[in-house]
Amino acid sequence: MSYIKASFRHPQAKVNALGLSQKDYEGSLSTLCAGCGHDSISAAIVQSFFEMNIEPHKVVKTSGIGCSSKSPTYYLGKAHGFNTVHGRMPSVTTGANMANKKLQYIGVSGDGDTASIGMGQFAHVVRRNLNMIYIVMNNGCYGLTKGQDSATADVGSAGKKGVPNEFSAIDLCQLALQLGAGYVARSFSGDKNQLIPLLKGAIEHQGFAFIDVISPCVTFNNTPNSTKGYEYVRDHLEATGTIDFVPERQELKINHPEATSKEVELHDGSKLILKKNKHDYDLSSKREAMNAIETVNEENKILTGLIYLNEAEKDTHATINSVDKSLNALSQKEVCPGSEVLDDLNEGFR
Amino acid sequence: MNKINDFVVLFANINGSGSASANNLFAKAVFNLGVPVSAKNIFPSNIQGLPTWFEVRISEKGYLGRREGYDFVVATNGQTLDKDYNELTSGGYFFYDSSRLLPSHLKREDITEIGIPLTKICNENYTNPRLRQIFKNIIYVGALAYLFDMDFSVFEESIKSQFAQKAKLIGPNINALKLGYDFAKENYSDTCELNIHRRDLVGDKIMIEGNAATGLGAVFAGVTVAGWYPITPSTSVIEAFEKYCKKYRVDKETGKNKFAIVQAEDELAAIGIVIGAAWNGARSFTATSGPGVSLMSEFLGLAYFAEVPVFLVDIQRSGPSTGMPTRTQQSDIISSAYASHGDTKNVLLFPSSPTECFDMTIQGMDLSERLQTPVIMMSDLDLGMNTHMSDPIKWDDDYEWDRGKVLDFEDLEQKKERWGRYLDVDGDGIPYRTIPGTHPTKGAFFTRGSSHDEYAVYTEDGKVYEKGMIRLLKKWDTAKTIVPMAEIKINDNEVGIIYYGTSSYAAKEADDLLKEQLVNVDEMRIKAFPFGPEVEDFVNSHKTIFVIEQNRDAQMKTLLVNELQVNPNRLKEVLNIDGMPITAQFIVDEILKVTK
Numbered sequence: 016m017s018y019i020k021a022s023f024r025h026p027q028a029k030v031n032a033l034g035l036s037q038k039d040y041e042g043s044l045s046t047l048c049a050g051c052g053h054d055s056i057s058a059a060i061v062q063s064f065f066e067m068n069i070e071p072h073k074v075v076k077t078s079g080i081g082c083s084s085k086s087p088t089y090y091l092g093k094a095h096g097f098n099t100v101h102g103r104m105p106s107v108t109t110g111a112n113m114a115n116k117k118l119q120y121i122g123v124s125g126d127g128d129t130a131s132i133g134m135g136q137f138a139h140v141v142r143r144n145l146n147m148i149y150i151v152m153n154n155g156c157y158g159l160t161k162g163q164d165s166a167t168a169d170v171g172s173a174g175k176k177g178v179p180n181e182f183s184a185i186d187l188c189q190l191a192l193q194l195g196a197g198y199v200a201r202s203f204s205g206d207k208n209q210l211i212p213l214l215k216g217a218i219e220h221q222g223f224a225f226i227d228v229i230s231p232c233v234t235f236n237n238t239p240n241s242t243k244g245y246e247y248v249r250d251h252l253e254a255t256g257t258i259d260f261v262p263e264r265q266e267l268k269i270n271h272p273e274a275t276s277k278e279v280e281l282h283d284g285s286k287l288i289l290k291k292n293k294h295d296y297d298l299s300s301k302r303e304a305m306n307a308i309e310t311v312n313e314e315n316k317i318l319t320g321l322i323y324l325n326e327a328e329k330d331t332h333a334t335i336n337s338v339d340k341s342l343n344a345l346s347q348k349e350v351c352p353g354s355e356v357l358d359d360l361n362e363g364f365r
Numbered sequence: 366m367n368k369i370n371d372f373v374v375l376f377a378n379i380n381g382s383g384s385a386s387a388n389n390l391f392a393k394a395v396f397n398l399g400v401p402v403s404a405k406n407i408f409p410s411n412i413q414g415l416p417t418w419f420e421v422r423i424s425e426k427g428y429l430g431r432r433e434g435y436d437f438v439v440a441t442n443g444q445t446l447d448k449d450y451n452e453l454t455s456g457g458y459f460f461y462d463s464s465r466l467l468p469s470h471l472k473r474e475d476i477t478e479i480g481i482p483l484t485k486i487c488n489e490n491y492t493n494p495r496l497r498q499i500f501k502n503i504i505y506v507g508a509l510a511y512l513f514d515m516d517f518s519v520f521e522e523s524i525k526s527q528f529a530q531k532a533k534l535i536g537p538n539i540n541a542l543k544l545g546y547d548f549a550k551e552n553y554s555d556t557c558e559l560n561i562h563r564r565d566l567v568g569d570k571i572m573i574e575g576n577a578a579t580g581l582g583a584v585f586a587g588v589t590v591a592g593w594y595p596i597t598p599s600t601s602v603i604e605a606f607e608k609y610c611k612k613y614r615v616d617k618e619t620g621k622n623k624f625a626i627v628q629a630e631d632e633l634a635a636i637g638i639v640i641g642a643a644w645n646g647a648r649s650f651t652a653t654s655g656p657g658v659s660l661m662s663e664f665l666g667l668a669y670f671a672e673v674p675v676f677l678v679d680i681q682r683s684g685p686s687t688g689m690p691t692r693t694q695q696s697d698i699i700s701s702a703y704a705s706h707g708d709t710k711n712v713l714l715f716p717s718s719p720t721e722c723f724d725m726t727i728q729g730m731d732l733s734e735r736l737q738t739p740v741i742m743m744s745d746l747d748l749g750m751n752t753h754m755s756d757p758i759k760w761d762d763d764y765e766w767d768r769g770k771v772l773d774f775e776d777l778e779q780k781k782e783r784w785g786r787y788l789d790v791d792g793d794g795i796p797y798r799t800i801p802g803t804h805p806t807k808g809a810f811f812t813r814g815s816s817h818d819e820y821a822v823y824t825e826d827g828k829v830y831e832k833g834m835i836r837l838l839k840k841w842d843t844a845k846t847i848v849p850m851a852e853i854k855i856n857d858n859e860v861g862i863i864y865y866g867t868s869s870y871a872a873k874e875a876d877d878l879l880k881e882q883l884v885n886v887d888e889m890r891i892k893a894f895p896f897g898p899e900v901e902d903f904v905n906s907h908k909t910i911f912v913i914e915q916n917r918d919a920q921m922k923t924l925l926v927n928e929l930q931v932n933p934n935r936l937k938e939v940l941n942i943d944g945m946p947i948t949a950q951f952i953v954d955e956i957l958k959v960t961k
Contacts, residue, residue, distance in 0.1 A: 093806060096811040099640075110643070111641035360581070
């Protein structure tokens with residue numbers, strides 16, 4: 016692999032509404048294995064933020080520990096990032112978000128980082144409905160420590176060592192649903208056309224947006240007997256419907272016939288256009304969403320796409336009723352009561 | 366036993382019976398009579414039913430530490446009657462509920478028994494069972510007012526101010542006080558020779574718990590984000606913070622909060638929230654106890670190495686493990702000083718009064734941002750949860766917080782040379798940091814707990830790593846020059862005593878007691894770690910030094926030996942480990958064992 020990233024770009028490269036080119040949304044060169052699914056997810060993040068016209072420096076990238084958690088350096092180089100400790104990305108993101116509600120928070124984690132060591136923090140950041148995008152780069156194994164099974168590995172799935180996993184798999188989408196996430200989606204790193212609209216929808220969602228992205232580990236878990244390998248996943252995908260993201264104010268270019276598609280409007284007026292298929296169900300019904308996942312599971316398939324959407328829930332800041340100004344922008348004068356209250360205070364202690 | 370304003374009263378109660386507020390009413394009355402007082406709640410890890418004790422020391426000389434021996438026992442708990450009876454000091458008074466006779470085996474000739482039929486009085490005057498229970502406590506306080514010859518109007522004033530918002534409770538409470546007062550007057554006139562008489566010895570002091578002062582300090586320090594997890598004895602820090610935030614931090618126009626308090630899922634998340642918020646430019650803090658510090662250790666190492674400000678309050682309790690969760694100790698010194706794996710050192714502050722808890726919360730917040738590192742304030746259960754007589758809270762409106770080296774938009778805009786997050790520009794080991802969202806093209810970096818170069822770029826180059834680690838030591842040296850200096854009293858004595866935190870009350874009293882034994886000592890109260898040069902000077906200039914602390918393993922002594930390269934034999938240990946606040950007599954006995 017090359018350690019120098021080419022800086023050359025086509026002089027007529029497209030710029031977005033901020034006058035920035037996609038290059039302005041890239042990060043440094045990936046040091047992950049060639050063909051790693053995670054790099055495709057990074058690329059999708061770059062494209063989504065570019066096309067959504069988000070100022071890169073108004074984004075905060077966080078991660079835990081593991082292959083997945085290295086990836087924030089590979090996108091949005093102009094954004095601050097924080098590679099925390101193993102399984103603890105949610106709490107650091109919570110603190111950061113409490114300090115400044117005006118930035119966009121995107122956390123990436125792995126299946127080990129989320130479903131094992133970070134299970135507690137994951138559960139609680141979901142139930143707090145923190146306004147963030149939470150991506151799990153899910154490959155069913157621990158890459159950096161050479162391929163041990165993770166808690167999302169399916170029963171019977173075998174990685175490079177060839178030993179089938181015997182423990183139940185944790186379905187993070189079901190968990191997120193149960194815990195109250197307002198935006199739940201699953202995708203595949205190899206399906207950019209689905210992943211990008213899902214990311215855009217997540218950017219717009221006000222509250223906790225969860226995307227479980229199956230992202231094969233080419234080195235340790237891309238074997239014929241693995242249910243997280245490229246081949247298996249491609250053969251077993253079952254989407255909730257094809258999805259398009261239409262930003263606010265933009266005219267619909269494709270005219271979807273009423274009978275085969277439906278629009279889901281996000282809080283700012285943007286729309287997600289879903290092309291219906293046999294799995295058409297009420298996306299705002301937790302019960303139907305859960306049912307869809309289980310039904311597809313029974314067919315030995317993997318349900319992808321937007322699984323659940325509920326924009327009605329209050330995010331953490333709304334729940335704690337914080338002021339409109341970011342807490343980190345409040346001045347000493349605004350938060351320190353000063354000496355004028357001391358007489359009363361001291362008298363109260365006498 | 367004829368004592369005026371110098372004795373100890375022990376209240377033996379049942380946990381959850383409402384006795385603590387009655388006992389505090391008594392202590393507050395002593396204070397309001399102008400007499401120095403200290404109150405210690407010796408409570409169980411239980412919600413209701415187990416024995417609980419409350420000690421009130423009345424000391425005209427102003428000694429606020431714990432004193433062994435009870436001159437007067439108020440026994441309202443049948444479960445502990447034998448123990449309370451037998452532990453009463455010879456010549457003392459045993460006050461009990463005489464609605465039932467004392468068991469016949471309790472016989473002492475050397476004490477005075479005062480039987481007041483509390484239950485009977487309550488049953489005659491109240492029908493509601495809850496009121497019977499609550500007023501039973503108030504009735505014994507009323508009886509004490511008579512027995513100790515206290516000015517009754519002080520109690521009336523206290524009740525009036527306590528129930529200012531619930532005026533209909535004032536009358537019944539005063540009435541209950543009078544029931545006890547009158548019964549004692551009719552039956553026990555001239556019985557008790559312990560008296561509390563009005564003096565003018567408390568000046569403008571206040572009575573406050575360390576945890577309340579800490580929570581208040583966090584409001585003045587500008588903390589806007591708190592992540593926390595409930596744990597005794599630290600919970601009331603956050604409760605106080607929330608109470609004062611609701612009082613002073615709600616925007617009047619919108620009704621919205623200028624603070625975020627997140628009750629986390631555990632201590633790991635609590636400190637994670639603090640780190641995330643501080644990294645993102647808000648002032649934030651959390652409070653915990655020893656088990657929480659253990660859980661937070663990994664994150665503290667991240668904050669140390671990635672150089673993120675953290676202000677953590679540790680209300681120490683008796684360890685190890687769950688230990689005695691409602692008893693005090695100073696036993697997290699080493700685990701906090703060196704918290705986390707790898708080479709780490711954390712700044713510690715040691716407050717010894719509630720007022721200092723307030724001041725050090727502000728200082729600690731400033732230091733954490735100035736030094737970009739974890740600062741841990743080492744309070745304890747005794748300081749945090751007991752009410753102490755302390756100086757009034759002061760605030761200077763000209764004081765501006767020290768937010769440390771933070772580059773704003775203009776700074777970044779002007780910057781010609783390449784900015785490095787971990788570049789030691791000023792030679793003090795402290796680099797400049799940036800806050801997310803500040804500038805579109807400059808100042809972004811990737812914060813990580815893995816090894817990084819001066820520009821925050823990942824590196825596995827051992828030399829680069831080493832350079833960073835050595836710079837952190839330079840920062841540590843800078844810390845020595847800006848942390849609070851030790852308080853030193855020197856009089857050319859050969860013997861020195863070193864103490865810190867809540868051991869200070871007893872240590873100062875011990876100094877006086879030692880003088881009576883013709884043993885003169887110099888004193889040093891350590892207020893911070895790392896140790897400044899004054900600590901080293903004190904240690905080097907005394908032949909024999911006693912380090913007084915409340916743990917088994919001489920943890921402060923170990924820090925002194927380790928950091929100052931002192932010969933361990935020069936530092937003698939005075940160690941109180943039973944979970945009760947250390948007493949002056951204990952210190953004196955330990956010191957005399959060596960010096961005599």
